[in-house]
Structures are given as structure tokens and as C-alpha cells.
Amino acid sequence: MKLNVDRLTKQFGSKIAVDRVSTAFESGIYGLLGANGSGKTTLMRMICGVLRPSSGEVTLNGTNTETLGASYRDILGYLPQDFGYYPDFTALSFMRYIAALKGIDKKLQKKRSLTILEEVGLGDVANCKIKTFSGGMKQRLGIAQAVINNPKILVLDEPTAGLDPQERVRFRNLISRLSQDRIVLLSTHIVSDVEYIAKNIMVMKQGGFILEGSPADLEKQVDGKVWELAMRPELIESATARYTVSNIYFADSETAVARVISEQKPSEAAKPIKATLEDLYLYYFRDEKPEIDILSATSTEGGFHA
Ligand SMILES: Nc1ncnc2c1ncn2[C@@H]1O[C@H](COP(=O)(O)OP(=O)(O)O)[C@@H](O)[C@H]1O
Ligand SMILES: [Mg+2]
DSSP states (O other): OOEEEEEEEEEETTEEEEEEEEEEEOSEEEEEEEOTTSSHHHHHHHHTTSSOOSEEEEEETTEEHHHHTHHHHTTEEEEOTTOOOOTTSBHHHHHHHHHHHTTOOGGGHHHHHHHHHHHTTOGGGTTSBGGGOOHHHHHHHHHHHHHTTOOSEEEEESTTTTOOHHHHHHHHHHHHHHTTTSEEEEEESOHHHHHTTOSEEEEEETTEEEEEEOHHHHHHHHTTOEEEEEEOGGGHHHHHHHSEEEEEEEEETTEEEEEEEOSSOSSTTOEEOOOOHHHHHHHHHOOOOOOOOTTTTSOGGGSOOO
């Protein structure tokens, strides 16, 4: 199965939300990473056929998905970003309602609903009202409704928004399990949501892909651009004003250690360290900084003396 996006574009008035995006999907998890407003939702809505492109097309094994119509929708599962639940429905009644909407055989609706609720870890709360669910439970129900027709293509728009760390882990594992023999396209603005599970990551900015590749390939792009630099705590402010600093920790009360992202060594004492995808993300979304030596350009008194 091959899903292709070819020069897909969406314009709202004078605003170009998605700008000539082309890519190809085969089975596996694809992470769509980008800040708010970068065009993720608009792109996903076009891929799912709920929004018509201004130009370009989506094809499945070479055929335009608009032409495919219902036979495309039958193999598609979609969790929209603003998915609406019915608070007074129970999880099971909600699933049965979705099953009916999706045209699943009446005799199979209940069984299929229960099987999937079990699969996403909601089996024991199948008869509880949705309004009693936590954020993570609601999101898992969102996934459940998206996979009720056993779709070959699963599109999840910011499914981890608002989840706590434990729920995120659980969610990641669920998505990994669901990704066998399927295309899973997942959007997020949190790097760690996709860093370890996605086979391919696309980074979106202002409607276009600025980066695309496996997590390992992408990490290579920032290799040699990440540094660790120890300094006195008073220098933190000037360090962050001059460089993109992705993290700071205190080794002791006298020593702050900054993780600096920069093409050039930020100071003589800086040590190169291994880059992560988060570094890459920050590198591409960084503000312009003057990049003057952190330690030596201020009074030496503030510098770090080992
Ligand atoms: N229906 C719409 N009408 C006008 N502008 C829109 C509409 N939908 C999205 N946009 C604009 O398109 C851009 C991309 O939005 P969106 O696809 O929602 O981004 P993301 O999901 O990455 O946050 C934003 O600037 C947004 O304001
Ligand atoms: Mg969005």
C-alpha cells in the first residue's frame, strides 16, 4: 500500500496554510512535528478527505483518493484534534454509535466495540460514562473509535495533547502496537512523542516540510552542533541571550551546566556532546541570537574557573 501526497496545497484567503507538500507513506509510524499554526491539522484534514485541497492531490496506490470515495473512507481511521465526545454516553454506547455510523454489521457492533475497548485498556470501564474519564482515557477512546473499522491508514491529530507522562508512555505503546501493517500518521509538537516510535519524521514549518527522515538521519544533522558548557550561575542569563540553550542543570550551587546548540563552539571550554532530536527541533525553530562567546566576552569574574 502506498499513500502519496503530491504538491498538496491549501490556501485560506491570502493565507497559505499548506504549501506544496509532497511525500510518500508506506506502513509504519510517521511523526508530523511542528509548532502551532505550522499546518499539521490542515494537511491531515486534506489527507483524510474532509478538506478539499486548493491544488495538488492525495493518491492511494496511484489513484486519486477523491475518486476512490467510499472505498478510501472504509480503510481510513481519523482522530481529529478537536474530537467531540458525548459526556453522557458510556464508552460502549459511544463505540456502538460509531460502529453504526461506520456501517459495521449490526450483529457485530457490540462484540467489535468491546474487543477494541479491551485493546486500548478500557475494557473494565466500558459501561462508565465518558464524563468520568481522565484525559488519557478519553484519548484512548478517541483511538478506539478511529480503529473500529480496522483501518489501513490511521491519522491521529495531536493525540497526546494534555496527557501526563505516564499516559504518554501508555499511549506510545498502544500506537506502536497498532502500527503493524498500517500507515499511522501522528502529529505532535512534542519531540519525545515520536522520537522512539516513528520510522520517519517530518518537521513542518509555515506550511511546508523543512526536514524529513528517520530519527537517526535527522539527529545526524545536528551532530557536532551541541555543546555542554559549565559556568557560574550568574552567567546563565547572558548565555541564553547569546545562544540557543536547550537545557541547564546545576552540578552544584556554584556550577550551572548549559546545553548549547550552535554551529560554532560557544566558548573555549565547551565540550561537544551527542545530539538528540529535541536539539534538532530547537535548532530549526531557534530565534536569532548574536552567538558571542559566553564566558570570555563578559567580565572574567563571572566566568567559570575550574
Ligand atoms: N479554516 C481556516 N480558515 C482560515 N485559516 C485557517 C483555517 N484553518 C487553519 N487556518 C490557518 O492555517 C494555518 C495552519 O493551521 P493548522 O493547520 O491548524 O496548524 P497546526 O495544526 O499545525 O496548528 C494557521 O495559520 C491557521 O490559522
Ligand atoms: Mg493542529
